[in-house]
Amino acid sequence: MTPTAFTVVFLLALVVSTGVRFWLAGRQIRHVARHADRVPAQFAGKVDATAHRRAAAYTMARTRLSMLEATVQVALTLALTLLGGLVVLQVMLVDWLPDAPLARQVLLVVAVAVLSGLVDLPLSWWRQFRLEQRFGFNRMTQGLWLADLLKGTLVAALLGVPLVLLMVWLMTRLGSTWWIWAWAAWAAFNLMVLVLFPTVIAPLFNRFEPLADSDLARRIDGLLARCGFRARGVMVMDGSRRSAHGNAYFTGMGAAKRIVLFDTLIARLTPSEIEAVLAHELGHFKLRHIVKRIVWSFALSFAGLALLGWLVTQPWFFVGLNAPPLDGEPWGLALVLFALVAPHFTFPLQPLASLASRRHEYQADRFAAEHARADDLVSALTKLYADNASTLTPDPLHSAFYDSHPPAALRIGRLAPAA
DSSP, rough: OOOHHHHHHHHHHHHHHHHHHHHHHHHHHHHHHHTTTTGGGGTTTOOOOOHHHHHHHHHHHHHHHHHHHHHHHHHHHHHHTTTTTHHHHHHHHHOTTTHHHHHHHHHHHHHHHHEEEHHHHHHHHHIIIIIHHHHHEEEEEEEHHHHHHHHHHHHHHHHHHHHHHHHHHHHHHHHHHHHHHHHHHHHHHHHHHHHHHHIIIIGGOOOEEEEEOHHHHHHHHHHHHHHHHOOOEEEEEOGGGSSSSSOEESSSGGGEEEEEEEEHHHHHOOOOHHHHHHHHHHHHHHTTHHHHHHOOOOHHHHHHHHHHHHHHTTTTHHTTTOOOOSOOOOHHHHHHHHHHHHHHHHGGGGGHHHHHHHHHHHHHHHHHHHHSSSHHHHHHHHHHHHHHHHHHOOOOHHHHHHHHOOOOHHHHHGGGGGG
């Protein structure tokens, strides 16, 4: 392939993926707006008209913000590639570190990550203190938001910089098979994060305390016993410090698995409803959905690194993106370019990932109906949809393309016969 041909292919992928995003977003906004004044018959008497209109407005606001975010990301991608941004960064690094090629490669990746974070910062602030605030979900102070930002940046640096250094070192030292070793390092890194997250990373941002409600604890212990599931403990997280949204999840691996309940969830749901929600989450573990997702993620990363292992040897890949390696070292540059352009080529795969995720959600719902009460899960889901302002009337095509969870009407419709 010639550099010019690849430039055309890249621009076509960029235009098509962005165009489809905007088309789907427009469909979502129009569809939700058309159904904003009427609660679906399935939810009559369970969700009032005011809550339904609020969910519609929240969905439309989030969709509009996602369109702005997509526009900013496209602009940044073009600025760094075809408009020469990466060339400028390379020149600066060569002038600054003329005798340190490995450091230059690592710093190029870090510089692009920092730049991307800075570009996203105003949108992140707006999302929290304008959009979420407007709909009554934000409970963060400016100070807490800033503290989270600083801690998140520090964690990302402590984990990410050594990983990038290792990846670039492998690329420079191991010849054409570097990508196999890089994949092994990537897989090990992700498994390490899974192990460290519940006990090291998450406590940096939230407080976790043992469940104090003895009756609820006994109910959960009974559910775990019925399912033959072992967990290290049931913890309550102070999610209300940041948001009014409620959730529950399992975290950790092996014997270190633990159950985490948001305090907002405990405040809103009854004990039997919480049991049903946990039965659903437990279904993901018992049906090996978590393992399947990890394996699938590793398989995709293996294929992606294999592709990158070939692209790094192709001059047209760099020249076609107007980012030739100025110092003869393409490694860090290749990582950056691949991260920037790959999402536009893999965008058509999004519906397949969403379909697989929704299938897992249906399976976990069936598991919950077998090990708890289906009507409790239905009532819990109805409350959560209302409390989280999740629209009950998403555009079917937008939902099929993006949503990892089935629409409320379809999900509860499948549970109803078992209730």
